[in-house]
Amino acid sequence: MLTALVFTPLVGALVILFMNKEKEQQIRRTALAFSLIPLLIVLLMAFQFEPGAGMQFVERYEWIPSIGVSYYLGTDGISFPMLVVTALVTPLAILASFSITHRVKEFFALFLLLETGMLGVFVALDYFLFYIFWEVVLVPMYFLIGIWGGPRRQYASIKFFIYTLAGSVVMLVGILALYFASGLGTFDMLAIAEHGRLGRFDPTFQVWVFLALFFGFAVKVPIFPFHTWLPDAHVEAPTGGSMVLAGVLLKMGTYGFFRIAVPTLPEAAAQFAFPMALLGVIAIVYGALAAMAQPDLKKMVAYSSISHMGYVVLGIAAGVAGGSTMAMNGALFVMVSHGIISPLMFFLAGTMVYERTHTRMIPEMGGLWSQVPVVGTVLAFAAFANLGLPGLSGFAGEFFTFVGSFPVYTTLVIVGALGLILTAGYHLWMMQRVLLGEPKGSPGGMVDITGRELVVSVPLMALTLALGIFPPLLLDLVNPSVVALINQVQLALGGF
């Protein structure tokens, strides 16, 4: 089932490659159809998924037995929500990209290839496979930015590529170190993690490997100060690219902590928990301040992503250091919540607002709400969701993260909570200048929301609302796996 999930988009990409490039509409529809299949599969899986039953839908075949590489897939409560997010956001991003007219065939083929990579990262349980998927994600995104991007696409795409490649190469070194040092002769993630938890890695070795993995993941998240590729990439990326970049790609980094760094190197993770929490809180406050300073709407959202990923990092750190289930649940909740809110924000900034105002510069906008009330309401919804309004998913995630981390890192949480005021501040200031006031620029003639925009934004809004009102929808999936993870870590640390 997971194989079908992961490779359907790849099949779609191949099908598109054999299509006539003149038939653009047909290509678009094919791409959409092939991206909807994973969504269906994920929904089917959701019915069979048993929270707390460990790895499920496992598939395992020998692949390169000589070095212990196997084709090993599986999903648990930590990765399954990310599969849902990926499978949901990708078709919406594809739909949002229907307005692409330049080299349509390549665009959609690459997009589907990207989806295979993303889904693969979240289900791979073999380091070799994991690394392949990890790199598969990199290449299509590089082309999406570099070919279909904005005016500074060359700079942005190369920066993105080199920066994240540097991260993944260092991560690879870490992975290889784990492989050789464990002496198990296997790339099996779970087996190596088990080995690590039994304390069979030398403490100094743990520290070095953790640092290597940390760098790899930190670039992806991105954690301050490794974040500067993100605003450039987002500003230049086409809307669809921004949507998956913010919605899914960033989460690969934090997922790496959940799946690899924390369970495999618990002692080093505990050792680095405080610096991580500190970086998380710096990201929350720093990202919010930097967002406030941006006149470019897309850049503002990009910095807001950095700020929000800070919650995830804080939650992970508190979960490791203090054994706080709530903090870690909160971190995963923020991953999912931000995974649906940020694509909506980028869709607004890159398409819904941009195609009406023909600018991304906030000071050049104004009075949008009175001109296009429905578009205005969607933007207001997204902004309030992003600033953590209770009743919407962002609040639940931030609430759990903060409340869970509070006993562990009291001072840091208080500083982070002050960031909430800044977060409200820059969103309100943005709305003041974009939505409210007298209309600026081209008077009249704006069409309110189109059908396609409605189809893209409504599912994201509905899910944001549903998770905000009734968190158990997600929490019940996540909680047992997080409890298991925390128990493993605590056991390894001798905490129990």
Place this chain on the structure above:
Amino acid sequence: MAGLAWLIPLLPLASWLYIGLPSHRASTRYDRVGIGAVGIAFLLSLGVLWDVIRGGSAAASFTWAVHGSTAITIGYQVDGLTAVMLVVVTLVSLMVQVYSLGYMHGDRRYKRYYAVLSLFTFAMLGLVLADNLLLLYIFWELVGLSSYLLIGHWFEDPANVRAANKAFLTTRAGDVAMFIGIMILFSQTGTFAFGELGELAQAGAISAQALALGAILLFAGAVGKSAQFPLHVWLPDAMAGPTPVSALIHAATMVAAGVYLVGRAYPVFAASPEAMQVVAWIGGITAIFAATMALVQADIKKVLAYSTVSQLGYMMLGLGLGGYTAGLFHLITHAFFKALLFLGSGSVIHATGTQDMHQMGGLIRKMPITGWTWIIGSAALAGIPPLAGFWSKDEILLTAYYANPTLFWIGVVAAAMTAFYITRATWLTFFGAPRDAERYAQVQESPRVMTVPLVILAVLAATVGFLGAPPLGAPFAQLVHFGEVHHLEMTSVVTWGVTAAWVLGVLVALAIYAGGWISRQRIISGLRPVYTLLKNRYYIDDAYDYLFVKGSIGLAYVVGWLDRVVVDGIVNGVAAITRWFADATGLFDREVVDGAVNGVADGVSVGSQAFRRLQSGLVQSYILAMAVTVVLGLAIFVIGG
């Protein structure tokens, strides 16, 4: 009936969804939907109250989140305080929505207006029903959202938008402190539920320090919402919203939420003497501080706004000094007479088209219903017996008299100021000669939909005080009390102090404005520095603007610069160095290494001719070759391993 209380907020919720969802049916009467929903909610609330009076109660909860094995539950509860609040909220909301039929008639965003009123009513009802801090906090933020949307209702004007932002951000500052307080209490007790928190606090299960800190931070949220010093700055600006909104949200209900919170979490506060002191002093300071600013306002709504801040201070003062019933009773009476005054001011603004009282005068002759209902409201506010404000303010000051003489005298002085500023406003608006003849000529009484709510509220403002009147057995205290019901002995100091206060206030105001016996100009010039200070709101707003607003934005620009130039500069620097290094390597590679390789290649190219036949281009042979290689590899592996 109490068991049906959960239905009450759902009615306005449904009406919000119905009105709020985009629709092409432009002709539908959204206003009727909103009014109908809140009307039924009001009737249900009456039923609930009746049930509670006869001893009924209700509560239910469900699990909202499970972390590890810790469950977070949320739910609702109905007790005397909740039941009374339900009635007040639905009644004022009903009055305001009916009144808005006239006041907002023909507004460009009429539909949105009614939608957000329903949203607000839903959130406020949810807030009073919540049985725990978490759910209360959720609704707390939602009422803040509706307040934001309504203050900025006419968002074409940048001033209104600034006011909306100021309200949201100032209260948000309080809310974040409150959130930290909630976290402290939760980390100490593992629960958000008011019941359990209260029991644990009263039993001494929370360390005194954590309890005090938690309660004070919780109170900070109330300071924001109830516009207490030093977070009072947003409320006067919030008058930018439509006047019925000011009546409902910024006078009668939402701003009372802070007072309600202290009342709801009273067992926690009462267990910490430090927290109680803070509540009392903040309340007392706010009561007098806001009253001074109300003395000099020219805008009729601003007078009422500062008056609201001041009266909310009284409530906090009462609560902080142990007058649980007194503080909450003032909340109820104030809701009616202040809603009345705001709607009355709206009627005046509707008729004259201005908010400046210096352009009014003599209006009572043209607007008798508005005028007389206003006078009833003013008298209630000034604390003239036997109107509502008299009974409730009396109770608070009596409490203060026994608990803290300093705060008692502060309260008395503030009461004199209250009588002064409301008499001043009444005279300037309704009496004397019209100061703007042109405006005056066009004035006419507001339509029935606006005056009927005024009359109803006036009746309530006149009579609701009897519910707390000791001579009548103070039925309110039977319903809402903390611990045992107890009555304080009335003393002559309080009686005379309170009476002297309102008499003096009214007389001085009349002497200046009606009689002209004391020259207004001379007072202003005699007290020039004070007058300037008051007119400029003690410069607090300016200070905040520089310190926090401009400060944050300035800091943001610094961070933005830092990020672009320093953090990203390092990245680009590394890239540049790498590129330079690569160029150097490339040179070396081309000239030296490749030179050697080319030499070798020439040699190899000869030998490679022999291999060319292997590259047949046939897929089968490739696969065959791969298979052979794999098998060979495996064989070597097996034998070797």
